[in-house]
Amino acid sequence: AWFLLGRRRRxxxxxxxxxxxxxxxxxxxxxxxxxxxxxxxxxxKHGHIFTCHVAGKYIHFLTDPFSYHALMRQGxxxxxxxxxxxxxxxxxxxxxxxxxxxxxxxxxxxxxxxTLQGNALDALVExxxxxxxxxxxxxxxxxxxxxxxxxxxxxxxxCQVMFESGFLTLFGKEFNSNNDKNLSSKQExxxxxxxxxxxxxxxxxxxxxxxxxxxxxxxxxxxxxxxxKLGEALLHKNLLKRDNLSELVTLRMFxxxxxxxxxxxxxxxxxxxxxxxxxxNTIPATFWTLFYLLKSPEAMRAATKxxxxxxxxxxxxxxxxxxxxxxxxxxxxxxxxxxxxxxEAMRLSSASMTFRVAKEDFTLHLENDFYNIRKDDIVALYPxxxxxxxxxxxxxxxxKYDRFLNEKGEEKTDFYRNGRKLKHYYxxxxxxxxxxxxxxFAVHEIKQFLTLILSYFExxxxxxxxxxxxxxxxxxxxxxxxxxxxxxxxxxLKCL
Ligand code: HEM
Numbered sequence: 001a002w003f004l005l006g007r008r009r010r011x012x013x014x015x016x017x018x019x020x021x022x023x024x025x026x027x028x029x030x031x032x033x034x035x036x037x038x039x040x041x042x043x044x045k046h047g048h049i050f051t052c053h054v055a056g057k058y059i060h061f062l063t064d065p066f067s068y069h070a071l072m073r074q075g076x077x078x079x080x081x082x083x084x085x086x087x088x089x090x091x092x093x094x095x096x097x098x099x100x101x102x103x104x105x106x107x108x109x110x111x112x113x114x115t116l117q118g119n120a121l122d123a124l125v126e127x128x129x130x131x132x133x134x135x136x137x138x139x140x141x142x143x144x145x146x147x148x149x150x151x152x153x154x155x156x157x158x159c160q161v162m163f164e165s166g167f168l169t170l171f172g173k174e175f176n177s178n179n180d181k182n183l184s185s186k187q188e189x190x191x192x193x194x195x196x197x198x199x200x201x202x203x204x205x206x207x208x209x210x211x212x213x214x215x216x217x218x219x220x221x222x223x224x225x226x227x228x229k230l231g232e233a234l235l236h237k238n239l240l241k242r243d244n245l246s247e248l249v250t251l252r253m254f255x256x257x258x259x260x261x262x263x264x265x266x267x268x269x270x271x272x273x274x275x276x277x278x279x280x281n282t283i284p285a286t287f288w289t290l291f292y293l294l295k296s297p298e299a300m301r302a303a304t305k306x307x308x309x310x311x312x313x314x315x316x317x318x319x320x321x322x323x324x325x326x327x328x329x330x331x332x333x334x335x336x337x338x339x340x341x342x343x344e345a346m347r348l349s350s351a352s353m354t355f356r357v358a359k360e361d362f363t364l365h366l367e368n369d370f371y372n373i374r375k376d377d378i379v380a381l382y383p384x385x386x387x388x389x390x391x392x393x394x395x396x397x398x399x400k401y402d403r404f405l406n407e408k409g410e411e412k413t414d415f416y417r418n419g420r421k422l423k424h425y426y427x428x429x430x431x432x433x434x435x436x437x438x439x440x441f442a443v444h445e446i447k448q449f450l451t452l453i454l455s456y457f458e459x460x461x462x463x464x465x466x467x468x469x470x471x472x473x474x475x476x477x478x479x480x481x482x483x484x485x486x487x488x489x490x491x492x493l494k495c496l
Contacts (some may be wrong), residue, residue, distance in 0.1 A: 008058060013372040015060055016046040019053045026053030035351065035476045036384050039063065049371060059378045065386050065417060067366045068424045071356060071379060072432040074364060078356035078379060080434045091211040092276070093227060094269040095262055104260035111255060112437035115248035124169060124246060125329045125444050131165040132452050133324040139164060139191050147493045151462060153486035158287040163198045164191070166278055166445065172244035197233055200226035205280055209474055227272065234271040235264055248274065278438060281479040286446050289345040290453070291487060292399045294461050295468070299341055299401030306337040307454045318455045320496055325455060329444065336411055338447045340404035343426060346480065347387045348399060350428035353477040354381040383427035391417050392425055428480065462488040
């Protein structure tokens with residue numbers, strides 16, 4: 001029949017093949033509707049490896065966590081960069097960042113590692129601590145004396161606080177110009193600019209999955225204009241008007257200027273990409289962490305106690321007289337309960353996907369068997385299968401705040417399947433060479449956010465029996481999923 005034309009036939013030595021029913025799209029719709037269910041069903045039918053035809057591509061899914069390292073080991077046949085480079089150019093609208101194509105010789109991954117980890121991380125953590133308190137106590141609440149309850153959507157709150165603080169941390173503050181406007185009106189102007197950037201960010205972020213799937217941005221008029229406005233705000237000439245730019249942004253500006261042939265708007269769009277990467281997953285991860293914490297009195301008690309202990313041993317006092325709490329990276333690293341809570345919330349909400357593209361025909365060696373893979377095919381991992389595996393995580397849909405703590409109350413790292421210890425059991429940040437370079441900063445940010453919320457505010461859900469929102473599957477494969485609806489909560493300053 002005509003619709004079978006162009007379909008692949010399984011050859012000997014290849015994994016079982018699912019062509020799907022639709023011409024061209026193959027399994028795309030079934031996969032898109034609920035990837036986890038789809039993959040579970042195929043896993044039951046075919047076993048630990050199978051191939052799906054999705055929108056013209058052939059994707060080999062590895063579902064056995066003991067095979068994950070096989071993929072990393074055979075990296076020489078697999079490319080991770082081309083797909084990332086192409087996706088970034090398509091979504092953000094800059095020229096190719098593949099050095100092979102000649103627009104730039106910058107090694108982006110290297111830049112990110114250099115400016116998000118090691119010593120650079122100390123400075124980021126310090127700036128974030130200051131900015132979070134500025135946003136929570138001054139920028140959002142100009143009258144910190146008042147201790148009336150404020151009711152708000154939890155997602156809206158997390159979004160505003162994390163976006164504003166994260167934006168200030170990476171992109172600095174507007175210069176305090178020397179005209180006679182008073183400080184608070186300058187702060188209001190700055191805040192208005194950032195909230196405006198947040199609106200543009202949200203408008204653009206909504207269609208991000210469509211862009212990754214290959215639809216052109218011209219189809220989405222308001223999102224397109226939102227992306228251009230974000231670009232405008234991040235033009236080098238505008239960034240140069242700001243104080244306290246992070247090392248990440250300063251170095252990226254320098255490398256844009258010295259190693260690339262990008263025009264001004266393209267340079268700005270590489271910064272839009274960094275802004276997106278720094279916020280798109282952090283915001284929902286913060287929401288889920290705080291939501292589960294509010295739903296679980298036991299977790300709340302343990303977290304509050306840990307925060308109190310850490311502040312006490314750091315001799316930090318909570319006050320509203322303008323002196324901010326400061327905790328350095330080492331002190332924050334010593335909070336295993338918050339770590340476990342954050343991990344557990346991300347285990348439940350993450351749906352990232354790891355992709356590698358075959359550079360040539362090759363034989364993929366797994367633990368006990370091997371398969372032929374064709375050039376340009378994709379080999380993929382979908383770690384949500386792992387995160388929701390009841391053998392690894394008993395009662396996998398339930399939030400257990402101490403799931404990642406051992407008997408000594410330290411980080412738990414031994415998880416088992418079939419009686420064997422797993423190397424890979426937790427992968428919201430991806431794995432191998434392309435692992436998220438911002439992962440340490442991300443966890444610190446969320447921990448700082450929680451520490452400050454628990455220190456300065458009384459906080460509760462409006463309806464303590466509220467149902468856990470479902471995961472919005474439209475972003476499956478791209479990272480932390482957003483909640484399908486917001487949840488009301490209320491907070492007020494503690495009487496200190
Ligand atoms: C890439 C997750 C926060 C910067 C990634 C990837 C994942 C991820 C899954 C792709 C890895 C792959 O393709 O295998 C997350 C999650 C976060 C988070 C779950 C928060 C909870 C951040 C933050 C920053 C950041 C705060 C920076 C400030 C980046 C960058 C890349 C990346 C620059 C691209 C890396 C490259 O291509 O070299 N992230 N991320 N991320 N992330 Fe994150």
